[in-house]
Amino acid sequence: MRRVNKNERVRIALALNGRKLAAAAEPRTLLSDFIRQNLGSTGTHVGCEHGICGACTVLIDGVAARSCLTLAVQAEGREVKTVESLAAPDGTLNPLQAAFRANHALQCGFCTPGILMSFTDYLARNPHPSSAEIREVLSGHLCRCTGYAGIVKAVEEVASSAPAKAGKGDHASEAKHGGRGV
Amino acid sequence: MKPRPFDYVRPDTAEEAVALLADYGDEARILAGGQSLIPMLNLRLIDPAVLIDISRIAGLDVIADRGNFIEIGAAVTQNALMGWPDLKLKLPLLAAALPFVGHFQTRNKGTVCGSVAHADPSSEIPLTLAVCGGAVVLRGKRGERVLAADAFQQDMLTTAREPDELIAAVRFPVIEGKGVAFDEVARRHGDFAIIAVAAIADGRGEVTLGVGGMAGRPMLRSIVGDAAGAIAVWAGELEGYEDLHASAALRRDLLRNLGPRVVAEAIRCAA
Numbered sequence: 003m004r005r006v007n008k009n010e011r012v013r014i015a016l017a018l019n020g021r022k023l024a025a026a027a028e029p030r031t032l033l034s035d036f037i038r039q040n041l042g043s044t045g046t047h048v049g050c051e052h053g054i055c056g057a058c059t060v061l062i063d064g065v066a067a068r069s070c071l072t073l074a075v076q077a078e079g080r081e082v083k084t085v086e087s088l089a090a091p092d093g094t095l096n097p098l099q100a101a102f103r104a105n106h107a108l109q110c111g112f113c114t115p116g117i118l119m120s121f122t123d124y125l126a127r128n129p130h131p132s133s134a135e136i137r138e139v140l141s142g143h144l145c146r147c148t149g150y151a152g153i154v155k156a157v158e159e160v161a162s163s164a165p166a167k168a169g170k171g172d173h174a175s176e177a178k179h180g181g182r183g184v
Numbered sequence: 185m186k187p188r189p190f191d192y193v194r195p196d197t198a199e200e201a202v203a204l205l206a207d208y209g210d211e212a213r214i215l216a217g218g219q220s221l222i223p224m225l226n227l228r229l230i231d232p233a234v235l236i237d238i239s240r241i242a243g244l245d246v247i248a249d250r251g252n253f254i255e256i257g258a259a260v261t262q263n264a265l266m267g268w269p270d271l272k273l274k275l276p277l278l279a280a281a282l283p284f285v286g287h288f289q290t291r292n293k294g295t296v297c298g299s300v301a302h303a304d305p306s307s308e309i310p311l312t313l314a315v316c317g318g319a320v321v322l323r324g325k326r327g328e329r330v331l332a333a334d335a336f337q338q339d340m341l342t343t344a345r346e347p348d349e350l351i352a353a354v355r356f357p358v359i360e361g362k363g364v365a366f367d368e369v370a371r372r373h374g375d376f377a378i379i380a381v382a383a384i385a386d387g388r389g390e391v392t393l394g395v396g397g398m399a400g401r402p403m404l405r406s407i408v409g410d411a412a413g414a415i416a417v418w419a420g421e422l423e424g425y426e427d428l429h430a431s432a433a434l435r436r437d438l439l440r441n442l443g444p445r446v447v448a449e450a451i452r453c454a455a
Contacts, residue, residue: 003195003200004192005191005194006192006193008190008191009189028189029192030187030190032186035186051185052185052223056287067289070222070226071293076239120288120289123292138373141287
């Protein structure tokens with residue numbers, strides 16, 4: 003049984019973008035703050051801090067989740083992936099990022115890291131979503147400057163170039179149920 | 185926007201979790217998905233002394249088919265249930281309601297039991313549990329008890345759970361050979377519903393209609409015959425609270441409009 007007392011700073015270890023890292027934090031430290039302030043990866047943005055805006059969305063064991071609604075200690079031992087994991091080491095954008103750039107799917111870019119991580123999870127489950135399904139996933143994010151049309155277009159472009167072998171029928175029915183369980 | 189300090193405990197078994205609840209009582213909060221609890225902590229609306237994290241307890245992460253009902257364990261996420269292959273066949277009303285619950289991203293973490301525990305009056309899962317006539321399994325050091333949904337949820341964010349009890353599971357009766365329908369009005373898909381409406385038609389002319397967002401808890405009414413007339417009368421009787429998003433009058437109006445449509449859809453499904 004893991005027990006951490008309030009105000010006690012304990013070592014919390016997790017894998018961030020494939021690297022095993024650890025830092026000291028209190029039980030109340032949010033994963034979003036832990037990633038940015040304790041581990042120094044500032045690609046994940048913090049907006050509303052109550053789960054509405056989606057800017058802080060990361061993958062925890064491959065599943066998109068709000069890092070502001072997760073305690074750092076809850077992610078202990080987990081595999082956390084952030085926007086920094088997407089581009090190649092030489093800076094080459096991955097197909098989703100490249101489609102965002104090509105389709106003007108971002109302006110100030112504040113909300114973008116979270117949106118990219120949501121669709122990284124979703125497109126892995128459902129590589130050929132309908133426009134309605136894309137909008138449904140996007141409803142979990144707020145963008146206050148560019149608007150959503152370019153984002154939908156970017157995701158559609160990635161979906162249309164994804165290999166067809168994934169079995170569209172299966173994924174379409176999964177998507178109706180909001181994706182595979184965890 | 186940051187929580188106040190609290191102790192954190194992550195028990196390995198449900199027995200340990202129950203023992204911790206017995207020690208801490210109402211000083212403790214159960215943490216499973218955290219999608220309702222952590223916003224309240226961040227906004228400092230609540231100030232628990234200790235969080236008991238049950239999300240890694242293996243035995244609680246189970247969807248069990250018990251024949252007449254499906255038992256959903258305390259750590260089962262909403263998306264895990266949406267991906268359960270028998271959902272549409274056995275729990276069609278829940279299958280219709282779950283896409284309205286939060287967003288894809290919050291359903292990845294948010295649990296079915298957590299939504300029932302939180303007892304928001306406009307929340308879809310407690311409404312569905314009430315309309316189906318489901319039940320809540322409560323486990324404490326003194327033993328286990330099963331409460332019907334309408335005895336469990338008492339008012340806004342208020343339930344019959346004793347401070348030393350863990351919601352171990354919820355039970356949804358299997359619905360077969362009946363028509364179901366669910367719909368709601370919200371400012372944005374996935375936001376809290378202004379009102380949510382769920383119906384089960386028995387195929388013999390009787391419809392059980394439930395509404396969330398009109399009172400402190402889901403309200404139920406049996407409808408036979410003229411649905412629009414019956415719902416108009418009922419809407420006038422309900423409390424229909426006011427908040428930032430809607431007046432009581434708007435809520436009544438929405439029920440008068442949405443209610444008959446959902447009833448008609450359930451009857452059409454039953455046929």
